[in-house]
Amino acid sequence: MDERLYEAAIRGDVQILLHLLNEDANMQAAEPFLDRVMRACSGKDNPLHLGALFGHVELVREISSRKPDFACQLNSKGLSPLHLAAERGHVQVVKVLLGTDADVCFVRDRDGRIPLHLAVTKGRVEVIEELVKAKNITAWLLTDEREPILHLCAKHDQFDALKKLVSLVRDDEFVRLKDSSDNTILHLLSAKKQIKVIKFLLDNSNIELEINALNVDKLTALDEVYLAQWEAGFSELKQILGGKGAKRSTDLSFGLPTNLPLKLTKQESKWLKRMEPSFLVLAVLVVSVTYAAVLSPPGGFWQDDYPDPGSIQNHAAGQPISWRMCT
Known part of the structure; x- marks a missing residue:
């Protein structure tokens, strides 16, 4: 990147940017200035990255209007300009980038995270609102580790962000999403004793339908509470969840209807077929012994x-x- 352009991007100096563009136009170069810059910045920070990182709204507006493709270019860390602005909480920069191309919301970095994921981990509530309003579906996108965004909020202790997402999406299925270990959001919040957030979810969604859901460790949300019953909030949380029908896994009934059809795997069916002659011989022996006992006691x-x-x-x-x- 041209050193003067680099300095202008860091400082947010729009005048130097315009001077460089005019200077290049007068030279009548075969390849436009910003095209050359974009090619030189492949896999590196481009001017839009730097402007977004430092929150220079006017510089970002000028560059993105002249060369929108900069918005989709990833730097050495796999981050787009929107990733950087979202993580830093630069709301006005986020608005400009979304106005240029809202589809940049779907761009993932090298860790499989979209800009909304980064905004959540830092608790950038205003940015979260702008991103979800631009592309509501992004709130449903999982991380590469199959982690729902509400779980990401809980993991990073960003509970205001969690409440904002629930209020924005307003879909009960969204709240009931599970991670790769079958944890509901209640499992995570119960483990962290987040009483206020749990109350909020119980009052603003149908999450109680999953109140006795089991994760891969066969634990319910109430089990998670009992795992640290010496911590503050244990009694209150136990009462809150219990009032909604929460149970420990050992108190759940796992009985199955007796009229369910038996479904065998292909391997099991083959085994039974091979064993049929043996079963027949065994049955004949049992009958023979029984009759022998009757006829000759x-x-x-x-x-x-x-x-x-x-x-x-x-x-x-x-x-x-x-x-x-x-x-």
């Missing part, structure tokens, strides 16, 4: 109707001796 049969000399009980001819011995 141990001890044989009584031959008369007289009492057994050693017993006060009578017996009849034809009765199995073993039956009388057991009665």
Whole structure:
């Protein structure tokens, strides 16, 4: 990048930028000045990156209007100018960039994060509002680790950002999104004992439908509370969740209907087919032994109707001796 342009971008000096553009136009170069700059800045910070980073609104407006493609160019860290402005909380710069091309909201950095994700991690509530209003769908986009944006708020303790997102999106399914470990937002908030935020969610969404959802560790939100029951807020949070029907996983019923059809995997079906002859042989043996016991009982049969000399009980001819011995 031209050193004079670099200094102008850092300082936000629009006059120097315009001077450089006019100077280049007078030289009648084969390739326009900003085209050459863009080519030279491939994989590096371009002037729009620097203007966005330092919050120079007028410089950003001038550059983006003359060369909109700068907005989609990524620097060495995989960040677009909108990523930088969103993370720094430069609301007016964000507005200018969105006005140039709102689709830049979908650009991901090398860590798979869109500008909204960075705004959330820093708690830039005003920026969050502008980004969601420009492209509402971005609030639904997961990180590359399959982490919903509300979980990202909880992870970084940005609870005002969480409330703002819930208020902006206003969709119960949005609040009920789960991460790759099947944690609901209640799991995370319960673990952090965020009583006010939990109350807010219970009052402003249908998250209570997921109040007994199990994560991959087979834990409910109430289980998360009990994992640190010595911490402040345990009793209050237990009462709040319990009032909405929250239970510990050990108190949940996992019974299944008895009329559910049995579904076997392909491997299980093959195993059963191979074992059919063995089952048949086993069944024949069981039946044979049963009939043998009936036809030839141990001890044989009584031959008369007289009492057994050693017993006060009578017996009849034809009765199995073993039956009388057991009665």
